Amino acid sequence: MRQLLASVxxxxxxxxxxxxxxxxxxxxxxxxxFDEHFDxxxxxxxxxxxxxxxxxxALIVPELxxxxxxxxxxxxxxxxxxxxxxLHASFxxxxxxxxxxIVTGVCIAALYIVTETWLNDRSSNDTRGKxxxxxxxxxxxxxxIGSLFVSxxxxxxxxxxxxxxxxxxIGLVPLLLSSRPAPxxxxxxxxxxxxxxxxxxxxxxxxxxSSIAFGxxxxxxxxxxxxxxxTLTEVGTFMAIVYMASLVFMVPLGHMVDRFDRGRFxxxxxxxxAVLAVLLALTPPDYEIVLYILIAPFSGICFAHYGxxxxxxxxxxxxxxxxxxxxxxxxxxxxxxxxxxxxxxxVIEEWGPASFFLFLALVYALLVLYVWSLSSxxxxxxxxxxxxxxxxxxxxxxxxxxxxxxEDEILTRER
Amino acid sequence: xxxxxxxxxxxxxxxxxxxxxNGLLGSLLAVxxFDEGFDxxxxxxxxxxxxxxxxxGALMTPKLxxxxxxxxxxxxxxxxxSGFALLFDSFVNVPVxxxxxxxxxxCFAAIFIVTETWLNDRSSNETRGQxxxxxxxxxxxxxxxxxxxxxVTDPETSNLFILASVLISFGIIPxxxxxxxxxxxxxxxxxxxxxxxxxxxxxxxxxxxTGMAQGxxxxxxxxxxxxxxxTTIGIAAFMSIIYLASLVFMVPLGHLADRFExxxxxxxxxxxxxxxxxxxGLTPPSLEVVLYGLTAIFSALCLAHYGxxxxxxxxxxxxxxxxxxxxxxxxxxxxxxxxxxxxxxxMIEAWRPPAFFYxxxxxxxxxxxxxxxxxxxxxxxxxxxxRLSPPPxxxxxxxxxTAIALSGEVRDRTGP
Numbered sequence: 001m002r003q004l005l006a007s008v009x010x011x012x013x014x015x016x017x018x019x020x021x022x023x024x025x026x027x028x029x030x031x032x033x034f035d036e037h038f039d040x041x042x043x044x045x046x047x048x049x050x051x052x053x054x055x056x057x058a059l060i061v062p063e064l065x066x067x068x069x070x071x072x073x074x075x076x077x078x079x080x081x082x083x084x085x086x087l088h089a090s091f092x093x094x095x096x097x098x099x100x101x102i103v104t105g106v107c108i109a110a111l112y113i114v115t116e117t118w119l120n121d122r123s124s125n126d127t128r129g130k131x132x133x134x135x136x137x138x139x140x141x142x143x144x145i146g147s148l149f150v151s152x153x154x155x156x157x158x159x160x161x162x163x164x165x166x167x168x169x170i171g172l173v174p175l176l177l178s179s180r181p182a183p184x185x186x187x188x189x190x191x192x193x194x195x196x197x198x199x200x201x202x203x204x205x206x207x208x209x210s211s212i213a214f215g216x217x218x219x220x221x222x223x224x225x226x227x228x229x230x231t232l233t234e235v236g237t238f239m240a241i242v243y244m245a246s247l248v249f250m251v252p253l254g255h256m257v258d259r260f261d262r263g264r265f266x267x268x269x270x271x272x273x274a275v276l277a278v279l280l281a282l283t284p285p286d287y288e289i290v291l292y293i294l295i296a297p298f299s300g301i302c303f304a305h306y307g308x309x310x311x312x313x314x315x316x317x318x319x320x321x322x323x324x325x326x327x328x329x330x331x332x333x334x335x336x337x338x339x340x341x342x343x344x345x346x347v348i349e350e351w352g353p354a355s356f357f358l359f360l361a362l363v364y365a366l367l368v369l370y371v372w373s374l375s376s377x378x379x380x381x382x383x384x385x386x387x388x389x390x391x392x393x394x395x396x397x398x399x400x401x402x403x404x405x406x407e408d409e410i411l412t413r414e415r
Numbered sequence: 416x417x418x419x420x421x422x423x424x425x426x427x428x429x430x431x432x433x434x435x436x437n438g439l440l441g442s443l444l445a446v447x448x449f450d451e452g453f454d455x456x457x458x459x460x461x462x463x464x465x466x467x468x469x470x471x472g473a474l475m476t477p478k479l480x481x482x483x484x485x486x487x488x489x490x491x492x493x494x495x496x497s498g499f500a501l502l503f504d505s506f507v508n509v510p511v512x513x514x515x516x517x518x519x520x521x522c523f524a525a526i527f528i529v530t531e532t533w534l535n536d537r538s539s540n541e542t543r544g545q546x547x548x549x550x551x552x553x554x555x556x557x558x559x560x561x562x563x564x565x566x567v568t569d570p571e572t573s574n575l576f577i578l579a580s581v582l583i584s585f586g587i588i589p590x591x592x593x594x595x596x597x598x599x600x601x602x603x604x605x606x607x608x609x610x611x612x613x614x615x616x617x618x619x620x621x622x623x624x625t626g627m628a629q630g631x632x633x634x635x636x637x638x639x640x641x642x643x644x645x646t647t648i649g650i651a652a653f654m655s656i657i658y659l660a661s662l663v664f665m666v667p668l669g670h671l672a673d674r675f676e677x678x679x680x681x682x683x684x685x686x687x688x689x690x691x692x693x694x695x696g697l698t699p700p701s702l703e704v705v706l707y708g709l710t711a712i713f714s715a716l717c718l719a720h721y722g723x724x725x726x727x728x729x730x731x732x733x734x735x736x737x738x739x740x741x742x743x744x745x746x747x748x749x750x751x752x753x754x755x756x757x758x759x760x761x762m763i764e765a766w767r768p769p770a771f772f773y774x775x776x777x778x779x780x781x782x783x784x785x786x787x788x789x790x791x792x793x794x795x796x797x798x799x800x801x802r803l804s805p806p807p808x809x810x811x812x813x814x815x816x817t818a819i820a821l822s823g824e825v826r827d828r829t830g831p
Binding site: 064068071072073075076078079080082083086087089090158159162165166169170172173176177 | 483486487488490491493494495497498501502504505573574577578580581584585587588591592593
């Protein structure tokens with residue numbers, strides 16, 4: 001493991017810088033949008049652009065990596081991301097921001113895929129789980145730190161955008177300066193959506209619905225915080241807690257998911273989050289501490305649903321289908337994530353900031369209902385019960401990490 | 416040639432974006448420094464910082480290329496430069512600007528060296544001249560266009576810095592996305608400074624002096640233009656004329672240069688420059704068109720001195736010494752370029768804007784005097800003289816283009 005870290009640290013350093021920039025942008029844009037008097041719902045559309053781009057990126061980048069190589073793809077996209085970060089400050093209007101946000105999404109997907117496949121290639125079966133865990137943690141932690149940066153300067157000025165851009169520009173340096181050879185790359189074959197939905201209705205449904213909540217939390221969370229009249233520092237803190245709590249809860253939830261029936265566990269967790277969301281809605285925003293305390297477990301569970309859904313899907317698939325399924329699941333997740341900020345900001349616009357959490361409660365209630373209806377229709381007699389993959393943070397990884405873990409699991413089982 | 420172009424266009428394109436950004440940044444910083452109330456001489460120092468970094472970059476880049484390869488070096492330095500370009504507007508003070516300017520100079524030296532050595536590797540003996548000529552033309556055109564970009568929006572806002580940064584970032588993409596492999600690389604061994612000075616005093620001296628003139632023209636030109644109350648469009652026009660005129664005159668001057676004895680030709684060119692510069696100094700800036708016309712001819716002749724000094728050096732060297740000499744020669748030029756803007760802005764500050772042209776007249780007068788002193792006693796027979804190898808008009812390139820031009824010539828002369 002130490003040896004492995006010695007060889008991949010430039011990758012981690014570069015990625016950490018990029019993720020910090022991403023976290024900063026995620027909080028900065030809604031704040032600036034608010035100051036510019038953009039419509040709340042328009043801001044929501046802008047924020048969803050990121051997930052649309054993320055999806056597009058996940059589809060086109062693998063081919064690009066195969067053609068020009070890992071390090072170059074990383075550098076090119078980090079550079080584009082740097083340019084689009086600073087262009088937000090030049091063209092302050094909804095259509096430009098939407099385009100820039102989509103571009104950013106494509107870039108981040110590229111950075112994640114490069115990093116994941118690279119780490120995968122460098123790690124052995126013994127170290128793979130640990131290194132990918134570390135990877136998700138580094139991502140979440142840096143994104144959290146990044147969102148704290150929003151409080152150190154004025155969103156109306158040019159400086160925070162410069163910071164976001166420069167972080168990307170520096171982020172590509174360590175990887176390029178390390179002269180280690182990049183791995184070769186093979187893309188995975190996808191499984192069609194219909195086939196997957198028929199085979200694994202629980203996993204497909206859960207990942208789509210929970211991703212709506214995830215997209216809303218990450219994309220529109222700062223919009224809520226801003227509308228609820230939180231100060232700059234509080235908005236930054238709120239988002240930092242969202243990211244960091246997901247890391248704290250990642251490991252215990254990952255262990256728990258293996259000890260219960262999948263459907264029942266997903267249903268219970270959704271129910272807990274629905275209740276937490278209602279409590280959050282009832283909390284007046286000037287009790288920030290209560291808000292912070294409640295949002296921590298909520299976002300922990302919210303992020304973890306991705307892994308739960310993945311595990312539920314794997315349970316009903318043949319071993320050789322799992323890798324391709326990971327990519328299809330990711331498409332479902334991205335669709336949900338893109339919807340999240342759009343829908344939730346419509347709700348905020350219509351009924352005020354507190355309705356943001358009521359929207360989230362509703363989404364989780366829907367998921368509870370969905371799980372319940374499935375389990376009453378079919379008792380899963382054929383479950384294979386597989387170990388759930390560990391990293392469980394959707395916005396902080398690409399479908400490739402999913403596939404990698406699945407491949408890993410396949411290898412472990414075959415041995 | 417068509418085949419070479421097909422393989423190298425991403426490099427030309429990427430470099431053009433980066434160079435355009437450099438052209439923009441040069442004028443923008445001068446204008447902005449004026450608006451921020453910086454001292455003229457401080458501004459000159461900041462502008463000279465570019466050449467300090469340039470010299471450092473030229474000395475260090477070859478090792479970096481040998482370690483991590485062409486494309487990656489290009490991406491790293493271009494990305495760093497795009498970050499640095501943004502920081503000017505965040506930290507508006509002389510020390511930070513000086514540091515940033517040095518850093519950007521470093522990055523651009525690396526960009527030029529990567530491009531030159533890459534192009535060199537991709538071209539054969541038959542195409543090398545054309546490829547490098549095109550390279551110089553693209554550089555001048557991009558600098559010219561970059562200078563014009565100064566008028567697309569108000570220099571008071573951050574937008575032009577953003578434009579400069581984004582242009583460099585875009586430059587990275589074609590270079591990285593091209594699937595052509597980076598060439599293998601060996602850095603040339605430099606000849607000692609003293610040794611070269613002893614062997615080719617004419618070439619070395621002229622190179623240093625023309626560095627002083629070119630550095631001032633390029634880096635302090637916008638300061639002069641700003642001080643003499645030209646509008647933003649006027650400044651942009653003034654700077655872009657410098658580059659575009661050099662582009663237009665490059666080929667005819669190159670042909671002309673080969674028809675006369677080297678030293679005498681240098682004396683003639685510098686003599687014309689002295690006269691032109693004095694007339695420019697006497698021209699009131701309100702007669703803009705006259706100023707532009709004179710500047711066009713002056714700058715074409717001024718920038719052509721690089722190629723002339725190079726050729727004068729070659730005349731005195733054996734073929735196997737030329738490559739190592741090119742890199743050393745560049746150091747003399749860079750030292751002159753660092754001094755140029757500093758001295759020129761001191762003079763602008765001490766007297767008034769037209770002193771800029773009197774400084775240029777003075778430097779060219781020195782060249783005339785120096786060349787007269789070192790004029791070879793015996794005329795070289797024309798077949799002994801190396802052809803003035805491409806590219807004849809440089810001012811914006813790394814030391815390696817020099818070395819490459821020379822090595823191409825070496826091959827021409829020694830046979831394949």
